[in-house]
Amino acid sequence: MTLVTVLSIVAVVSVYAVLIGTFTGGEVTVGSAGGYIRYNVNNVDSGTWNVTLISDNALLAWYSRLEIPSGGYSGPVKITWQLQNKTDASNWANVTGASQITNTVLTGGAQNVYTSSDGTFATGNHDWGAHSEVAGAYRVMAYAESA
Numbered sequence: 001m002t003l004v005t006v007l008s009i010v011a012v013v014s015v016y017a018v019l020i021g022t023f024t025g026g027e028v029t030v031g032s033a034g035g036y037i038r039y040n041v042n043n044v045d046s047g048t049w050n051v052t053l054i055s056d057n058a059l060l061a062w063y064s065r066l067e068i069p070s071g072g073y074s075g076p077v078k079i080t081w082q083l084q085n086k087t088d089a090s091n092w093a094n095v096t097g098a099s100q101i102t103n104t105v106l107t108g109g110a111q112n113v114y115t116s117s118d119g120t121f122a123t124g125n126h127d128w129g130a131h132s133e134v135a136g137a138y139r140v141m142a143y144a145e146s147a
Helices: 002-016
Strands: 036-040 063-068 074-086 092-107 111-114 138-146
Touching: 036 138, 063 138, 092 111, 092 138
Parallel strands: none
Antiparallel strands: 036 063, 063 111, 074 092, 074 138
């Protein structure tokens, strides 16, 4: 009799255990540097750096920098810059031999990081135009990792 009572109670509880909803939280990013890659043909620190760049000359020099807003990651990082070319309407491929390494320290405040070895502005910033000699669409990707 006791076993029948227990099974009856379990059956009643099971009937009332109904899923009333599934709730998903938004994305949480911890320790991200955030930012935007911008381009310039003059390699000047104070000039206008653009989200996109159009050039009529495939041999024209062009440069990139990572613009990081305040409130981001603080600490030493290794940034691997990689040039990519567009292979079709939605796909990109790495350009062989067109990558750079920058070792720098992010401050957590607003900061520009250039494609120099230490991330500071320099006349020796990497010229991506040397790798984009064929007409087409290109972009630079920056992969940052804590050092």
